[in-house]
Amino acid sequence: MERLNVTAIEPKFKHPTIFQYFDALKAGESFIIENDHDPKPLYYELIAERGDIFTWEYLLKGPELFEVQIAKNPTNQNGGEVAGTISIKDIKKAEMLKDKGVQFNCRTEKYNLADDPNAGKVTKAPTYDSDKWELDFLIDYIVNTHHQYIKDNAENLNDLTIKVAEHHGDSHGELNRLSTLMYHFLQDLLDNTAREEEVLFPVIKQIVAKKRNADTEITYKIGSLQEPIDLLKKDHEIAAADLSFFRTLTNDYTLPADACSSYQYLFQKIKEFETDLKTHIQLENNILFQKAIQLDAELAKLN
Known part of the structure; x- marks a missing residue:
């Protein structure tokens, strides 16, 4: 199983590189990412951009090192992917964050992706003429x-x-x-x-x-x-x-x-x-x- 040390990648290339690894996976395959902080923003970005087609498992949760195994869902007898296990709550939250234009970057101090108190709340969109x-x-x-x-x-x-x-x-x-x-x-x-x-x-x-x-x-x-x-x-x-x-x-x-x-x-x-x-x-x-x-x-x- 491949391992990807995210800390060794230039910040602006971190998420694109991880997506390249994920997209290259065949059904049922997985890889492990290693990071110096919780990569939770990546989790929501994967949901927002790829949908419920993967699993996310913490192998190690800090405080100095985080390891996450990301697997692409296996296929069934018809060649379709087995239904994922991501909660509806997380899917809706990822969609909400994307709609708000949030950048899914790690180490963001402006927006707490994991603990947004407004997650799921409906806000009125601004109007313009x-x-x-x-x-x-x-x-x-x-x-x-x-x-x-x-x-x-x-x-x-x-x-x-x-x-x-x-x-x-x-x-x-x-x-x-x-x-x-x-x-x-x-x-x-x-x-x-x-x-x-x-x-x-x-x-x-x-x-x-x-x-x-x-x-x-x-x-x-x-x-x-x-x-x-x-x-x-x-x-x-x-x-x-x-x-x-x-x-x-x-x-x-x-x-x-x-x-x-x-x-x-x-x-x-x-x-x-x-x-x-x-x-x-x-x-x-x-x-x-x-x-x-x-x-x-x-x-x-x-x-």
């Missing part, structure tokens, strides 16, 4: 929130879809098609975000700057924004149609009786991805693009 934001600020928000979400989740979602299809595709053939379509869906989204960030968004920022200061130099042809925006909106229509088809293909993400924890986690992650993408598209189509075209038309009238 993005329709009142300046367009350059809205662009930065979209890039840092929704585009980054796609970049952070696309590879893992694709890998998870492939994994579930490999385990359950023989008895649930729709998963094989879902796996193929998911790859193309995610690649198209990544291409769309790249075109927006590299071409359209810089142009819109030029328009905003020109509106504020007429002497600002611009490098695009004023009055030409409608066509590229129409092409990007077409990408959005295709993405929405893909999401609709995924729901049809999976019977609105209805889980079969033999669904393992990875199968359940896959459907949860796709629905989460769908929710974020719908918000993302609404911000671009109904606010950013409309206002950018309006500003572009105003500048065209001045020339």
Whole structure:
């Protein structure tokens, strides 16, 4: 059994390295991590990012050395993972921490991951009116929130879809098609975000700057924004149609009786991805693009 001395790893690489070790495990295999403090934050991050597909066992609990054996759940006769043993309370807590944007770093003094007195409590989300934001600020928000979400989740979602299809595709053939379509869906989204960030968004920022200061130099042809925006909106229509088809293909993400924890986690992650993408598209189509075209038309009238 492999051992990983976490104390020898540069802090920013600790959790990514542990995830690499975990993802490389085959069903039923395990490894041991050694650390100089309780790695409890890692436990919640594993739940939040991988779901109930592992076991966590303390072999040594300090005070100077902590040893934890992390095992990937074994498979059953159908090739699916055996249901995990993680408590519902811990799963909900991990989801809550992720929703709050908590960084799952060890040695954090700002937030006690293990003993949060507010764990499980429902708090009212802050409200904002993005329709009142300046367009350059809205662009930065979209890039840092929704585009980054796609970049952070696309590879893992694709890998998870492939994994579930490999385990359950023989008895649930729709998963094989879902796996193929998911790859193309995610690649198209990544291409769309790249075109927006590299071409359209810089142009819109030029328009905003020109509106504020007429002497600002611009490098695009004023009055030409409608066509590229129409092409990007077409990408959005295709993405929405893909999401609709995924729901049809999976019977609105209805889980079969033999669904393992990875199968359940896959459907949860796709629905989460769908929710974020719908918000993302609404911000671009109904606010950013409309206002950018309006500003572009105003500048065209001045020339």
